[in-house]
Amino acid sequence: MMDKNALELYFICGSSDTDEHLPAVVEKALDAGITLFQLREKGSRSLTGDELVETASEIKKLCDSYEVPFIINDDYELAEQIEADGVHLGQDDIRVQDLPPYFNDKIVGLSVGNAKELASSNLKKVSYIGTGPVYATPSKADAGKAITPKGLADMRRLIGDKPMVAIGGITPDNYMACLENGADGICVISAIANAPDIRDAVHRFL
Ligand code: TZP
Numbered sequence: 001m002m003d004k005n006a007l008e009l010y011f012i013c014g015s016s017d018t019d020e021h022l023p024a025v026v027e028k029a030l031d032a033g034i035t036l037f038q039l040r041e042k043g044s045r046s047l048t049g050d051e052l053v054e055t056a057s058e059i060k061k062l063c064d065s066y067e068v069p070f071i072i073n074d075d076y077e078l079a080e081q082i083e084a085d086g087v088h089l090g091q092d093d094i095r096v097q098d099l100p101p102y103f104n105d106k107i108v109g110l111s112v113g114n115a116k117e118l119a120s121s122n123l124k125k126v127s128y129i130g131t132g133p134v135y136a137t138p139s140k141a142d143a144g145k146a147i148t149p150k151g152l153a154d155m156r157r158l159i160g161d162k163p164m165v166a167i168g169g170i171t172p173d174n175y176m177a178c179l180e181n182g183a184d185g186i187c188v189i190s191a192i193a194n195a196p197d198i199r200d201a202v203h204r205f206l
């Protein structure tokens with residue numbers, strides 16, 4: 001089982017989530033104390049090709065220097081290519097059991113939004129599950145209806161002691177309800193990426 005402490009403050013960001021240079025945003029967040037980083041390239045400003053590989057490699061070096069694990073969303077081939085610490089998959093991505101052997105000793109996250117998705121997911125090789133959206137989110141158009149902290153508590157009962165992070169609309173003002181309802185940590189995009197001061201936003205969570 002993975003070290004749950006790494007899930008405490010899990011920052012996710014991609015090129016479309018910030019107007020700043022992405023590695024600079026990541027470095028500030030690392031320096032302020034995030035415990036895990038995920039590169040999630042979605043939307044109009046997503047990098048592709050060599051630019052994506054170069055940026056991912058640069059972020060990998062930054063995360064290594066802070067000894068913070070670096071995970072890539074969806075693109076397991078890129079994750080293997082740049083020797084990332086893991087991958088995060090959704091219900092519509094490659095099945096966890098079909099990942100290449102590289103991931104056998106890596107962090108594998110899976111989004112599981114409700115009991116139905118849980119029932120159809122093979123969690124054997126899953127390191128942690130991500131559940132949400134807990135609250136309304138500005139960052140994912142197809143995120144679905146907010147499950148509220150009660151939805152987290154329901155998921156916790158179903159999964160036993162499997163590591164679980166909460167995601168969706170989480171801010172310094174509402175994260176505590178996530179931890180009180182079974183989450184081991186929180187995943188955040190906009191409350192950090194769009195904050196006027198990234199370091200200050202991270203500190204407010206910690
Ligand atoms: N999955 C469920 S909600 C969400 C994702 C990727 C977006 C979370 O972003 P924010 O800005 O922290 O609500």
Ligand code: MG
Pocket residue numbers: 073074088089090091093
């Ligand atoms: Mg996905």
